Structures are given as C-alpha cells and as structure tokens.
Amino acid sequence: MHLLNERINQALSRGGLSATAFWLLKILFRIEVHFLYAFDLANRSATSKTSTHHPGFDFISLHTQHDIDSTPPALIAQLNEQSGWSVNRLIEQGSTVYALVDDSNIVSQLNIGWQPIITVDSPTHLTFTLSPKDAFLGYLFTYPKYRGCGAATKLVEKVCEDAAFRKYSRIVTHIRSTNAPSLNTFKKIGWKRIGWILTSTNGRLLSTRSAKKMGVHIAKANHPANDG
Numbered sequence: 010m011h012l013l014n015e016r017i018n019q020a021l022s023r024g025g026l027s028a029t030a031f032w033l034l035k036i037l038f039r040i041e042v043h044f045l046y047a048f049d050l051a052n053r054s055a056t057s058k059t060s061t062h063h064p065g066f067d068f069i070s071l072h073t074q075h076d077i078d079s080t081p082p083a084l085i086a087q088l089n090e091q092s093g094w095s096v097n098r099l100i101e102q103g104s105t106v107y108a109l110v111d112d113s114n115i116v117s118q119l120n121i122g123w124q125p126i127i128t129v130d131s132p133t134h135l136t137f138t139l140s141p142k143d144a145f146l147g148y149l150f151t152y153p154k155y156r157g158c159g160a161a162t163k164l165v166e167k168v169c170e171d172a173a174f175r176k177y178s179r180i181v182t183h184i185r186s187t188n189a190p191s192l193n194t195f196k197k198i199g200w201k202r203i204g205w206i207l208t209s210t211n212g213r214l215l216s217t218r219s220a221k222k223m224g225v226h227i228a229k230a231n232h233p234a235n236d237g
C-alpha cells in the first residue's frame with residue numbers, strides 16, 4: 010500500500026506521468042530507456058537560471074592529488090560513497106569531482122570525465138565516444154536532507170561555468186527516463202535531450218536513437234566501467 014501511494018505521488022509530480030509511462034514500459038516489455046542530455050556551454054549565460062532559494066554552500070572541485078590532500082578526509086569519505094569509484098581513482102583517470110559543501114557535510118556532488126571515451130555501467134556496460142571538446146557528467150547526487158533546495162541546480166551550473174573556463178564546448182550526460190527529479194533538474198537549467206538509449210533489462214543494447222547524429226557514439230563495452 011505504501012509503495013502504491015508512493016508511485017501515485019510520483020506520477021502526480023512534475024514529469025511524473027512520463028516517468029510512470031517509461032516505468033510501465035520497463036515492467037511490461039523489459040525495455041529501459043535512458044535519455045542523452047547535453048548542454049551547449051556557449052549558451053550558458055542565455056539560459057542560466059540559478060535557483061534563488063539555495064543556501065550559501067561552499068563549492069569545491071578536486072582535480073589533483075593536492076586537492077585531495079587539502080580536503081578533510083571525512084569529506085573525501087562521503088564523496089567516495091557516491092562517486093562510483095574512489096575520488097583518488099577518478100582523479101588518476103583524469104576526471105574531476107565537484108561538490109557543494111555545508112560545513113562538514115557533502116550537500117551535492119558529481120563527476121566530470123574530460124576523456125574522449127567514457128565507460129559507464131548503467132544501464133549496461135557502454136562506451137560513449139564523445140566529440141572533441143565534450144565532457145561527460147556522471148553521478149549527480151544530492152544527500153536526501155538537502156534535496157529540493159536548489160543544490161543540484163546550483164552545482165551543475167557552477168560545473169558548467171568551470172567547463173566553459175576550461176574551453177570545453179559541451180557537457181553530455183545520460184539520465185534514466187523514470188528519474189523525474191533528475192530530468193527536471195537538467196531541463197530547468199537549459200539542458201536539451203539529444204538522443205535516446207534503449208536497452209533490455211538483461212543488459213542488451215537495443216538502439217541509440219539520434220546520439221550518433223549529435224556527435225556521441227555509443228557502443229556496448231566488453232568490460233565493466235572504470236569511469237563515473
């Protein structure tokens with residue numbers, strides 16, 4: 010009964026009907042849909058809509074071992090829990106871990122891979138071969154007690170600013186079609202859907218509509234992910 014109530018509430022929230030339809034598709038036909046979203050960094054100032062109600066959290070970015078060494082170990086431990094891989098390993102691979110921090114707590118975090126080929130393991134083991142000057146966003150996560158106060162919005166906007174500063178021209182990510190809060194977050198700040206990824210629930214890659222045309226080549230990977 011509790012689960013049913015939760016499902017009804019989700020269906021009634023913004024983006025909930027579409028999320029429910031994709032959830033039914035998964036249950037009935039064992040097909041999972043992920044969307045490929047991208048943000049054109051040249052459009053940043055035109056579409057930036059920073060949330061006005063987020064509190065003043067500190068923004069941190071970890072690019073180097075020195076950044077890790079100068080960050081309190083308790084924060085690194087929290088980041089490790091939601092980064093896919095450890096922060097150390099991500100940085101060794103050339104990724105950056107970004108977060109908003111509230112004193113001694115991580116509020117919201119994400120990883121950016123700057124590499125031309127990114128490997129992910131959700132919805133299945135896939136490689137994304139990006140266009141030059143593309144970056145890839147993964148593992149966006151806001152700790153439950155901070156949700157709904159604009160943290161993810163603020164963090165993604167700050168990261169876009171940093172990527173533009175580093176002369177990247179686009180950030181790409183993939184989002185589960187049933188994840189209304191995440192889709193709402195990205196849409197709200199001007200990210201656009203550029204493709205679809207269809208997989209079977211047993212891990213087969215079925216189709217990658219529009220992605221290649223939009224400069225992202227997606228293929229089945231032979232080995233598990235080593236990126237976030």
Ligand SMILES: CC(C)(COP(=O)(O)OP(=O)(O)OC[C@H]1O[C@@H](n2cnc3c(N)ncnc32)[C@H](O)[C@@H]1OP(=O)(O)O)[C@@H](O)C(=O)NCCC(=O)NCCS
Binds near residue numbers: 022191
């Ligand atoms: C998705 C997630 C990162 C959003 O974080 P957040 O800090 O709560 O997001 P924000 O407060 O910036 O909200 C941004 C928008 O998301 C939407 N949103 C937030 N919570 C929502 C919810 N429960 N249902 C529907 N939409 C929601 C709203 O449209 C909101 O915009 P608004 O403030 O103008 O209404 C967070 O829910 C989360 O960590 N979820 C679990 C991990 C996950 O799914 N990560 C994304 C992987 S792609």
